Structure formats: structure tokens, C-alpha cells
Amino acid sequence: xxxxxxxxxxxRGVVKDKEGRDVANGxxxxxxxxGKFTQAFDNYVDLPDRxxxxxxxxxRISDQDIEMKYDYENEKPxxxxxxxxxxxxxxxxLRGVEGDGILVVNTKxxxxxxxxxxxxxxxxxxxxxxxxxxxxxxSTVDFSGTEGGVDTVGLGAGISAPLLGAVARATGLVKxxxxxxxxxxxxxxxxxHETTVIKxxx
Amino acid sequence: MFxxxxxxxxxxxxxxxxxxxxxxxxxxxxxxxxxxxxxxEICNLCMNCVVFCPDACWQLNAEEDEVVWNAKYCKGCRVxxxxxxxxxxxxxxxxxxDDGVVRLEKPx
Numbered sequence: 001x002x003x004x005x006x007x008x009x010x011x012r013g014v015v016k017d018k019e020g021r022d023v024a025n026g027x028x029x030x031x032x033x034x035g036k037f038t039q040a041f042d043n044y045v046d047l048p049d050r051x052x053x054x055x056x057x058x059x060r061i062s063d064q065d066i067e068m069k070y071d072y073e074n075e076k077p078x079x080x081x082x083x084x085x086x087x088x089x090x091x092x093x094l095r096g097v098e099g100d101g102i103l104v105v106n107t108k109x110x111x112x113x114x115x116x117x118x119x120x121x122x123x124x125x126x127x128x129x130x131x132x133x134x135x136x137x138x139s140t141v142d143f144s145g146t147e148g149g150v151d152t153v154g155l156g157a158g159i160s161a162p163l164l165g166a167v168a169r170a171t172g173l174v175k176x177x178x179x180x181x182x183x184x185x186x187x188x189x190x191x192x193h194e195t196t197v198i199k200x201x202x
Numbered sequence: 203m204f205x206x207x208x209x210x211x212x213x214x215x216x217x218x219x220x221x222x223x224x225x226x227x228x229x230x231x232x233x234x235x236x237x238x239x240x241x242x243e244i245c246n247l248c249m250n251c252v253v254f255c256p257d258a259c260w261q262l263n264a265e266e267d268e269v270v271w272n273a274k275y276c277k278g279c280r281v282x283x284x285x286x287x288x289x290x291x292x293x294x295x296x297x298x299x300d301d302g303v304v305r306l307e308k309p310x
Contacts, residue, residue, distance in 0.1 A: 012233075012235075052233040052234075052235065052277065052278070053233055054232055054233070084235065085297060086234065086235045086295075086296040086297060087232070089232070089296060089297070089302065089303045089304065090231065090232020090233070090234070090303075090304050090306065091232055091306055092306070107297070109297065113297065114297075116300070117297075117303065
């Protein structure tokens with residue numbers, strides 16, 4: 001089995017649930033356009049979610065068929081996306097990251113201010129901060145698009161668009177052009193890609 | 203048919219001891235985005251925050267004559283700020299503070 005890139009998204013229940021899901025689905029759909037094999041799903045044990053509770057969404061990208069069909073959690077994520085910056089104080093978001101990890105945070109603060117709350121900095125290769133709330137400012141609250149269901153509202157209308165732009169710039173796992181094909185708010189996507197502040201640690 | 207020894211028979215439902223102090227299995231401090239900050243100069247000890255807090259995060263310290271906040275369980279609902287009679291409570295963004303780090307391994 002070829003190497004599977006694991007992406008974990010930490011978000012907050014109900015209020016930012018759809019945006020977190022859009023990040024996972026957006027990465028998977030964009031990689032799918034590039035001919036990769038992908039998966040995107042919610043974390044089963046975090047559901048049903050309650051308002052503001054930290055919860056996870058997962059995405060996987062591989063060049064070959066992903067055979068870990070029944071592993072329903074990303075044990076060793078490479079990329080961690082934090083949709084609400086205060087989660088870094090409440091959860092060890094880098095659990096399972098084996099060095100060379102990339103952390104993408106939605107905050108207007110500098111990477112150093114976020115690094116203050118990261119206990120094991122050796123797990124990280126780079127940290128990227130994007131002011132997604134400042135760029136698009138809205139969070140869609142909706143349940144469509146869960147677990148492969150039909151997404152009637154549309155993907156990437158709120159803060160997930162600039163976050164996806166930041167993921168493309170910080171990781172290079174997906175191309176910006178393929179993201180532009182799946183995201184609704186393309187201006188926010190491009191602005192997020194441009195304004196991302198990246199700090200490389202080693 | 204069940205044969206339950208008389209001394210071990212219990213009524214339906216059961217009596218469990220109420221938690222005294224804190225319940226470490228139900229830490230909700232990592233739900234918080236905004237925290238209440240108290241100005242003890244303005245506070246007149248009306249006890250609204252103690253009464254309204256759904257998680258009993260505000261407690262009266264009778265010796266110091268002031269109310270004390272518990273960061274471990276406060277989930278940032280801010281009902282205390284709404285109910286404060288003297289506007290001694292204000293909200294502040296969580297990342298402005300170094301303390302109050304819960305960092306659980308699992309969400310709940």
C-alpha cells in the first residue's frame with residue numbers, strides 16, 4: 001500500500017461543524033480532481049456534537065487505493081488544521097504526529113503566539129496562521145454533506161475557504177487550482193492562500 | 203424468577219453519592235473561547251454568578267470575601283457576564299492568557 005497522507009481537522013461542535021467538514025471534504029474533493037485516491041469523514045466518537053465541543057474531521061490522500069477502510073481514526077496525521085485557535089489550549093492537537101507535521105491555525109495572531117501553547121514543538125515542521133475569520137467572517141451552520149451525503153448548501157462558503165487556501169500553500173498536498181474548482185467563495189480561497197503566515201521550525 | 207438475598211435487595215433505581223468537589227471525568231474547560239474576568243473592586247458579592255453558573259464554576263471564598271472562578275470547568279457560556287448586577291464581569295479572549303490550559307487527550 002502506498003503512503004497515505006492523513007489530515008486531521010479540529011473544529012468546534014455545531015457552530016463550526018460544517019466549516020470543519022468543508023475543509024476535510026474540500027481537500028478530498030480537490031485531490032480527487034487530481035486523480036488521487038481520497039477519503040473524508042467525521043470522527044464517529046465525537047458525534048453527536050454539542051455547541052463548542054472540540055471535534056475531529058478526517059481526510060486521507062493516497063496515490064493508490066486506500067486499504068485502511070476500517071480504520072476510522074487518523075492515528076498518525078501529517079497535517080493538523082485547527083478551525084478555532086482556542087482549541088490549542090484545550091486539546092493536544094498534535095497527538096500522533098511523528099515529526100515533520102504541519103499545523104494550520106485560523107487566527108489573526110502570529111505563529112509564535114500559537115507556538116506558546118504547543119507542548120512538543122519537535123513534532124512540527126511548520127506552522128501556518130491565516131485570519132480566516134477576518135477574510136470571510138461567516139460560519140455556515142448546516143448538517144448537509146455529512147458522511148458522503150448530498151451537500152445542498154455548497155462547500156466552502158465561509159471560513160473553510162481561506163483555511164483551504166492556507167492548507168494548499170503550507171502543505172502542497174493539493175493544488176490551488178483544483179481547490180478553486182470545488183470551493184464556492186473563491187476570493188476568500190485566494191486571499192487565504194496569499195495572506196497565510198508560515199513559520200518553518202526545522 | 204430471581205433469587206436475591208434479602209440483605210442485598212435494592213429498590214429500583216439506586217442511590218449514589220453526590221460528587222463532592224470536582225468531577226475529573228467531566229472537564230469542560232476546553233469548550234471555552236471567551237472567559238469572564240472579574241474586577242473585585244466593583245463586585246458587590248450579589249452572588250448572581252454563583253447562582254446562574256450551570257457548572258458551579260463561581261464559588262464564594264468566605265475567608266477572602268470574594269468569588270473565585272474555576273477555569274477547569276468553565277465552558278465560556280458567559281451567562282455570568284449577562285447576569286452580573288454591577289458589570290464587574292467582562293469577557294476576554296482565551297488566547298490572551300497563559301493559564302487555563304486543560305489540554306485533554308480526547309474531546310470528552
